[in-house]
Amino acid sequence: MRRGAAAFLLAFLGAASLAVAQQARVYEAPEDLPEGEGRDDAFYQCSACHGFNLVTRQGMSRALWQDTWDLMIERHGMADPGPETREIILTYLAETFPPPAEPGGWKNPFTGN
Numbered sequence: 001m002r003r004g005a006a007a008f009l010l011a012f013l014g015a016a017s018l019a020v021a022q023q024a025r026v027y028e029a030p031e032d033l034p035e036g037e038g039r040d041d042a043f044y045q046c047s048a049c050h051g052f053n054l055v056t057r058q059g060m061s062r063a064l065w066q067d068t069w070d071l072m073i074e075r076h077g078m079a080d081p082g083p084e085t086r087e088i089i090l091t092y093l094a095e096t097f098p099p100p101a102e103p104g105g106w107k108n109p110f111t112g113n
Helices: 003-023 039-047 052-056 062-076 083-096
Strands: none
Touching: 039 052, 039 083, 062 083
16 A cells, blocks of 8 residues: 555544544433433443443343343342332333344444445
């Protein structure tokens, strides 16, 4: 690759990465999340162990949210707030962060694959 082409490619990729980073949402408080019953409970339950951005990127069905919850209790000792609060949180997560509409996960914007 010619030196000029390599420099252009690096500059383009750097600018593209900066643009994506600036558009990324950061969820640092419950008020940063979409409204809904269970928003505060979900935020505090999940962010007790990890950043809430990890949660927002999952996009899972209710069944997968349930399985993930069970796994975190069994393997990582997550505290279970009780069945009523658990149902409220699971409903919020399933409705607010459902699976992506298009199957197949991440797509390369340059190739479509």
